[in-house]
Amino acid sequence: MTGRRILVIDDEAAMRDSLAFLLDISGFWVATYETATEFLNDIASGPIDCVVSDIRMPGMSGLELVRKLKADRLDCPVVLITG
Structure with a gap:
């Protein structure tokens, strides 16, 4: 487990669950x-x-x-996706 914390936001449950599964088996929280x-x-x-x-x-x-x-000065990478 890398301990890296990845947060996934998507209104489509299938996409959310798929991304979460792939990241989880790759060792991310x-x-x-x-x-x-x-x-x-x-x-x-x-x-x-x-x-x-x-x-x-x-x-x-x-x-x-x-x-x-950005306005709240949260300094972390953000990846935007679209289906």
């Missing part, structure tokens, strides 16, 4: 969220090594999330 708001409500739960987020989601989009994280 993974948490998943259905929405950016759900993620932001849980952001203080520990260190973040990387965020993987869908671009298009209901409510706050992935691009809006990146802007919010």
Whole structure:
């Protein structure tokens, strides 16, 4: 286990679960969220090594999330994906 904490945000359960599975078997600690708001409500739960987020989601989009994280000075890599 690498101990790296990867947070996955996607409104599609199949995509969330697939990414979580692949990251988990690669040795990462993974948490998943259905929405950016759900993620932001849980952001203080520990260190973040990387965020993987869908671009298009209901409510706050992935691009809006990146802007919010930058404004809040959260310094971690963010990978945006789309299906």
